[in-house]
Amino acid sequence: MAWQGRVVAVTGAARGIGRALAGAAASRGARVVVLDRDAGGAAEAAAALGGTAMTLDVADGEAVAAAIAVIEAEVGPIALYCSNAGILERDPDPALAASADPGSWMRSFSVNVMGHVHAARTLVPLWRARGGGAFLGTVSAAGLLGQIGSAPYGATKQAALAFLDHLAIAHAEDGIRVAALCPQGVDTAMLRDAGAAARDGVLSAEAVAEAAFAGLEAGRFLILPHPEVAEYARRRAVDHDRWIAGMARLRRSLL
Ligand SMILES: NC(=O)c1ccc[n+]([C@@H]2O[C@H](COP(=O)([O-])OP(=O)(O)OC[C@H]3O[C@@H](n4cnc5c(N)ncnc54)[C@H](O)[C@@H]3O)[C@@H](O)[C@H]2O)c1
Numbered sequence: 001m002a003w004q005g006r007v008v009a010v011t012g013a014a015r016g017i018g019r020a021l022a023g024a025a026a027s028r029g030a031r032v033v034v035l036d037r038d039a040g041g042a043a044e045a046a047a048a049l050g051g052t053a054m055t056l057d058v059a060d061g062e063a064v065a066a067a068i069a070v071i072e073a074e075v076g077p078i079a080l081y082c083s084n085a086g087i088l089e090r091d092p093d094p095a096l097a098a099s100a101d102p103g104s105w106m107r108s109f110s111v112n113v114m115g116h117v118h119a120a121r122t123l124v125p126l127w128r129a130r131g132g133g134a135f136l137g138t139v140s141a142a143g144l145l146g147q148i149g150s151a152p153y154g155a156t157k158q159a160a161l162a163f164l165d166h167l168a169i170a171h172a173e174d175g176i177r178v179a180a181l182c183p184q185g186v187d188t189a190m191l192r193d194a195g196a197a198a199r200d201g202v203l204s205a206e207a208v209a210e211a212a213f214a215g216l217e218a219g220r221f222l223i224l225p226h227p228e229v230a231e232y233a234r235r236r237a238v239d240h241d242r243w244i245a246g247m248a249r250l251r252r253s254l255l
Contacts, residue, residue: 001134001217004029007076009068011058011115012085014041016188017138017181020209021082022049028213033071036085058085058115059107065122077130080216081123083116084138084181088153088190094255100152108152113159120167124176132175136212137164141184141226144233148251149194168221179216183208184226201226 008025012018014036022045026032032051036042039055046053052075056067071078089108093099100108116137127133140147143161147154161180168178185191185202208225215223224230236243 003079005031006079007031007033007071008080008082009033009035009071009078010082010084011035011056011119012138013082014038014045016190017183017186017205017208018082018084019045020205021084021136021138021212022051023206024209024213025080025082026050030080031075033075035067058083058118059110061114061118061121064115064118068119068122068126072126078123078126078133080134080136081119082136082138082212083119084136085111085115086138086140086157086190087111088147088150088194090150090194094149097151100150105152108156109159112153112156113163116160116163120163124167124171124174127176128171128174132177134177134179134216135164135167136179136181136216136223137161138181139164141182141224141229141232143180143182144229145236146247148247148254165221177216177219179212179221179223181208181212181215181223181225182229183211183224184229186225201228 003025008030010018010022013022013034022032022034026049032049034042034046034051034053035056037057042053042055054067056063058064087108089104091097091099123133137160139161140157142154143157164178164180186208187202187204203225211225212223
């Protein structure tokens with residue numbers, strides 16, 4: 001896949017994995033659009049990468065549609081949309097798996113699921129009309145395995161993976177490529193706030209971004225920067241009862 005001169009838009013790109021994805025795109029010669037709700041961070045990242053900054057809250061469907069329209073009109077046709085922005089809110093009482101309040105569930109759903117849905121609602125018809133485009137959703141290993149310590153994160157990441165799967169199945173013949181980036185621990189501000197459950201085999205954001213581009217270039221749907229996640233997902237699928245018992249032991253050891 002040639003990126004030179006193509007438009008790559010990345011959400012949540014002021015820092016962390018999003019910024020590394022934007023950097024990986026810029027280093028391949030793409031024209032990068034840095035989108036983030038943190039206006040100052042987006043401007044700083046875009047200046048460093050030679051891209052364009054836009055302030056956007058991905059939970060706001062009208063704002064997402066408007067941002068995509070502005071990019072298409074002023075920067076150019078979006079070749080790759082990296083729907084990366086996400087939030088992790090921990091269960092407030094670690095001993096109670098249902099302690100997150102409805103507000104936390106709504107915020108998590110609005111960003112971690114609807115962020116992808118809002119973008120796809122605008123991009124899929126555009127891409128169908130012109131014969132192609134690529135959508136990379138940053139999910140998480142939590143989308144395959146759940147997340148000890150955050151019910152809203154585990155559930156919304158599993159929903160996000162289901163949505164991307166649905167898109168990939170429906171639109172392959174329209175030339176639309178869909179990929180789900182599912183890392184385990186990545187060394188970012190989110191991880192530093194997340195607690196012990198996410199600290200297994202931490203990678204740099206840059207390594208994850210390189211894995212994402214390698215996966216895109218290889219045409220993969222599921223991109224696993226931590227390859228061991230494939231084996232964990234297999235074990236979960238093969239014997240879910242055994243999986244639950246093992247995860248319960250892990251959870252106890254982390255409390
Ligand atoms: N760090 C990890 O260990 C890890 C592992 C797996 C998956 N992920 C996923 O990777 C993605 C990026 O995470 P990160 O670790 O870089 O986090 P981060 O918190 O370091 O950065 C997230 C960025 O997204 C922005 N953002 C948050 N909500 C937004 C919104 N509603 N609209 C626009 N921008 C918003 C923030 O301002 C921030 O710049 C998330 O989807 C996260 O769930 C992270």
